[in-house]
Amino acid sequence: MSPTDLIPAPRAVEGPYRTSFVLGTGTAIAAAPGTEGVARWLRTTLGSALGRELPPGVAGAAHTITLRIDPSLQREAYRLSVASGVEIVGGTAAGVFWGAQTLRQLLGPDAYRRACVDPEAWRGIAHQVIEDAPRFAWRGLMLDVSRHFLPKDDVLRCLDLLAAHKLNVFHFHLTDDQGWRIEIKRYPRLTDIGAWRARSKNGHRASELWDERPHGGYYSQDDIREIVAYAAERHIAVVPEIDIPGHSQAAIAAYPELGNTDVIDTTTLSVWDNWGINPNVLAPTDNTLRFYEGVFEELLGLFPAAVSPFVHVGGDECLKDQWKASPAAQARIAELGLADEDELQSWFIRHFDTWLADRGRRLIGWDEILEGGLAPGAAVSSWRGYAGGIAAAEAGHDVVMCPQQQVYLDHRQHGGAEEPMPIGYVRTLEDVYRFEPVPPALSPEAAAHILGTQANVWTEVMQDRSRVDYQVFPRLAAFAEVAWSALAAPADRDFAEFERRMTAHYKRLDALGVDYRPPGGPLPWQKRPGVIGRPIEGAPPNV
Secondary structure (H helix, E strand, C coil), rough: CHHHHCCCCEEECCCCCEEEECCCCCCEEEEEECHHHHHHHHHHHHHHHHHHCCCCCCCCCCCCCEEEEEECHHHCCCCEEEECCCEEEEHHHHHHHHHHHHHHHHCCCHHCCCCCCCCCCEEEEEEEEEEEECCCEEEEEECHHHHHHHHHHHHHHHHHHHHCCCCHHHHHHECCEEEEEEECCCCCCHHHCCCCCEEECCCCCCCCCCCCCCCCCCCCCHHHHHHHHHHHHHCCEEEEEEECCCHHHHHHHCCHHHHHCCCCCHCCCCCCCCCCCCCEECCCCCHHHHHHHHHHHHHHCCCCCCCEEEEEEEECCCCHHHHHHHHHHHHHHHCCCCHHHHHHHHHHHHHHHHHHHEEEEEEEEEHHHHHCCCCCCEEEECCCCCHHHHHHHHHHCEEEEHHHHHHHHCCCCCCCCCCCCCCCCCCCCHHHHHHCCCCCCCHHHHHHCCCEEEEECCCCCCCCCCCCHHHCCHHHHHHHHHHHHHHHHHHHHCCHHHHHHHHHHHHHHHCCCCCCCCCCCHHHHCCCCCCCCEECCCCCCCC
16 A cells, blocks of 8 residues: 555655565564553554564564654654664654554555455555654544443444544543433432433434334443543543533433422433433532532543543533523522523533542533633633634633534535435535634634644434444544644645545445445435435535
8 A cells, every 4th residue: 555545644755665565474563662552552453454473573673563762753743664674653652553553554454354354465565754743632533422322342443443543532422411321330320210211313303203212321330441441552532521511311310309400390301312402401509519529530530630631521502591490590690699690600610620620630611611701721622613712712721623514523424315314514525624623813822722623423313333434434534634634725635635545545444344425425225214304505604
């Protein structure tokens, strides 16, 4: 495979020249201190796929893959040199790992299989030097497992797919109105009751169709530990999200005292079976604060700071109607000297910002947390457009750009009638490739606060792994290049060249078993005739 077929595109390539390295039965791996984990990954992944033992070898020797760290390089930068042997040098083990991902691409699509299909195949790589480093430190994917639960093995597979695309942040949306997905031992009803719903809306909430099968599931604490360890081995940070104070009906169904009991009878609530914005939000009481402190205390024990320095608290789409009608909420506003319900939500979020900061973590939330004032150390996921991120960055807050108009991968990929359950604006592969995370109007000081970018996957109309695959791929490959590579301005990007490289990348996705949307449209089994979505016509606004 040629270096001109790599995705994401590297910064610089010298060569290729004639073939100089062959991955044969005698190929070894020499791992310098700090790179042992990458060596283990190469043996288990490449070794299994290509039928090679890859035993320990001598650094710098012919027929040897040498791994080492050079602290003078940027943290995630790497240099991959191919001669009679291969040397991968990284600024840290993460850089070495990304270099190993590039080596995997150079070895062809068979390197993406789980077992060797042709032990006698010739595996040659041309003499070359690739120097590379990412544009952004935060290159993420958010996966919603609340609307539709994905089993643990599907989550582990998702992490492998992120690693294959040099994406390094997994935002794990664990709770919402439609299901609570993480075991909290001190509050067992969160999963005994909150993880299960009686049925699910089939399609958009305007659809008259229902899936009458009960739906649910959750991750045990050992499942979470396994997911976190698996991510860490792949140099992926995990950002767990516990959504507060809105999007909380599953929690209220399990523990009715968490809701606004002076407004509605919360004992009648069940885990929500529909989609949209729910009016049932948490009560701003001391009991609620103590309850969620207990949740976050267990959460921090499952997500160590080295892997999860950020904790996401949601903060989006919190309707204030119940607070306006609640004597208890109004009394709290008066007690705290707040102006309105927006400031009450700000007080709620600030409480947990301080609580997390005292324990060495940073709070991040959706851009609504800007309303009513934001705690100094909090970071913002700018989802409603660029505006929230611009305001936050100009105010000195760190920002992850993930505008729904550009990188919500639940939005449809084509305007055709056969697109399954079409939601939102048309966002083609080319549209995602031309996405620019840093608005040109930002001052240089504010632009420095853009940590990076993230694509978001909301699963209301994705009932299983295959549907997630279809919505996410191939667009995640374009997003990965936006997040990693130093690209030209959007209008000047060479999409035709990217599309040419995708020809090779589709073969990698085929080997991985990814049910992506083919360039020519959905396959017959990928269609969902008769299940309505909510398509929005025209180009998305640039807000």
